[in-house]
Amino acid sequence: MSGGFGLVVRFALRDAEAAAGFDALVARTLPEIGAHEPGTLVYTVHAVPGEPLLRIFYELYADRRAFDAHEAQPHTVRFLAEREQYLSGVEVTFLEAVAGSGGRWQESS
Template sequence: MSPGFGLVVRFTLRAADAAEAFDALVSRTLEGIRQHEKGTVIYVNHRVPGEPLVRLFYELYEDRAAFDAHERQPHTRHFLEAREQFVAKTEVTFLERLDGMPSV
C-alpha cells in the first residue's frame, strides 16, 4: 500500500462576491487535473456550512512526486496566480497517512 501524500488547504475569501468566481476558477482547474494528472487521487473543494467565505480543499496524491508534478502543471500555476484576487488568507496542513480505506 502506498502511503500517499495529502494536504488540507483552508482558503478564507476576501468577500462574498468572490466566492462564485473562486469556485468557477477551481472548476476550470479541476478540468486540467482530470485530464492530465493520473497521480492525483482526490482533489475536492468543500464549502463550510455557516462560513460562506471559507473553502476547504482536500487533496490526495499517489506520492510526493505526483504532488510535485501537480504543482508544475500550467493549470495549477494559473490557479495559484489567479486565486490571489479572491483569497485573503491561505492555511495549508500537510498530512501523513496512518491508516485508512481504500488503499492508494
C-alpha cells in the first residue's frame, strides 16, 4: 500500500455539558477542513454507543505533508486550543497504511 498517513484520536470528555461544547466546536471546525484541505482524505468524528462522553476521530491524509498542513491551518490551531476546556483525556494513535481498498488506495505490486 503506498502513501497515506492516518491517525485515530480518542477524546474523553469531562461531562455532558463539555460534550455539548466539544460537539459544537467540532461542528464549527469541520466545514473549514473540507473547504481548505485537499490533502485531508477522511476526517470522521464518531460517537460511541453507550459511552456519551467519548468521541473517536478517524483521520486519513494523502501523506505526512498533508497532515502537517492540516495542523498548521488557523481553524485547526483554534480547535486544538479550544478543545482543552472540554477534555478529561486524549489518546492519539498514528497509523501507517499497509493494505486496503477503496478510493484512491491500491495495493502496490
